[in-house]
Amino acid sequence: MELFVQALVQGVLLGGMYAIIGVGLSLVFGIMKLTNIAHGSLMILASYFIMVFVTQFNVNLGVALLMTIVVMVVIGTLIQKFLINQVIAKGPEPALLVTFGISIIIQNILQQIFRADSQIIRGPFAGVNALTSKWAVISGEYLMNCVISVVVIIVLAIIVKKTYIGRAIRAASSNPTTAEFMGVNTSKTQIYTMGIAVAVGSVAGLLVGQTFGFTPYSGTQYLIIAFGVVVIGGMGSIVGTLLGGMILGLAQLLGAHFFGSGYMNLTGYIVMLVLLTFMPRGLLSSMGRHEGLK
DSSP states (O other): OHHHHHHHHHHHHHHHHHHHHHHHHHHHHHHHOOOOTTHHHHHHHHHHHHHHHHHHHOOOHHHHHHHHHHHHHHHHHHHIIIIIHHHGGGOHHHHHHHHHHHHHHHHHHHHHHHTTOOBOOOOTTTTOEEEEOSSOEEEHHHHHHHHHHHHHHHHHHHHHHHSHHHHHHHHHHHOHHHHHHTTOOHHHHHHHHHHHHHHHHHHHHHHHHHHTOBOTTHHHHHHHHHHHHHHHHOTTOHHHHHHHHHHHHHHHHHHHHHHOGGGHHHHHHHHHHHHHHHOTTOSSHHHHHHSOOO
C-alpha cells in the first residue's frame, strides 16, 4: 500500500513537470495550428544556456534563468519572424519542415560544442526530501518542480485571458481572418506567442536539467512527452495541458508500480491511445477551439 501511495504522489508531481514541458507546444499549436518539432531542442538549448551561465559566469540559478529567458525569447522571435512566418502561409507542411530543420541544427551545434556527454544543473533541492512519512517520501526537487510548473501555467492562463496580448492570442486562435479585421496583427501575434512559448520552455529546461540531466539529443525525448501531454489534454488548451501532464505522469508511475519500471513509458502511451480512442480531439480541445486558448 505504501508503494502504491508513493507511486500516486510521484506520478502527480512528475505530471506537473510534464505539463510545463508541453504547454509551449500547445500554445504554438493553438495559434498557428503548427506542431513545433523544434520545441524539445529549444528547451534543451535553454538548459545549456542556464548551465553555462551558472558554471562560467558564476551567477545563481534565478539570475541564470532570467538571462536565459531573455536570450531564448530573442532566438525564438527571430526564428518565428524570419523563418516560420515566411513559409506558414503556404500551409503547415513547409513550416513543419522548417521546425524540423531547426531542431537538427540545434542538436548538431550543441553536439559540436559540448559533445555527447550528459550534463546536469545542480539545483538547491537535489537529494533533499520535503516530506518523509510511513506512506510516502516526497522529493524536494520533484515537489518544487511541480509547484513551479503549476504557478507558471496559472500565470500563463491569466496572461492569455486578461491582457491585451492574451486577447489578441485568443482572437487569432479562434478566427484569424476576423481578428485581422478587428485590428489584430496576426503575424506579430505569432511572434509574441513564440516568445512566450520559449520563455516557458526555458523554465521547463531548468526543471528538466536539474532533475534528469540532458544531452544535445535529449530534445527528441521531451518532444515526445510534450506531444503526449498536449494530445491527451487537447491541442491548444492550456488547462488541458496541465490535466494531460497529470494523467501521463500518473499512468507512467502506476504502470511502473504494477508492471515494473520497464513498462513505465509503455503504460503511459497505452493510456494516451485509449483516451484518444474515445476522445480523439483530447479532453479539453473544445475549450481551446471555441473559446480561444484557456
